Amino acid sequence: xxxxxxxxxVSKLPPEKLAEFSEWFREYRADVWDEQIERDAKxxxxxxxxxxxxxxxxxxxxxxx
Numbered sequence: 832x833x834x835x836x837x838x839x840x841v842s843k844l845p846p847e848k849l850a851e852f853s854e855w856f857r858e859y860r861a862d863v864w865d866e867q868i869e870r871d872a873k874x875x876x877x878x879x880x881x882x883x884x885x886x887x888x889x890x891x892x893x894x895x896x
Contacts, residue, residue: 832840845854871877887893 841849841852
């Protein structure tokens, strides 16, 4: 199935099925994002950002949530 066929199939879903699909896709994208973050952290790609965040925190350049 190519993207155009997928778009057509999604556009033909009734509202309740579109809502179901949308929720599934949201969760799927969140899982993919989590996996990417885990790979980046494991591979050290976030180390520089983590150190910068720690420095900013220790220097008082952050705000409370």
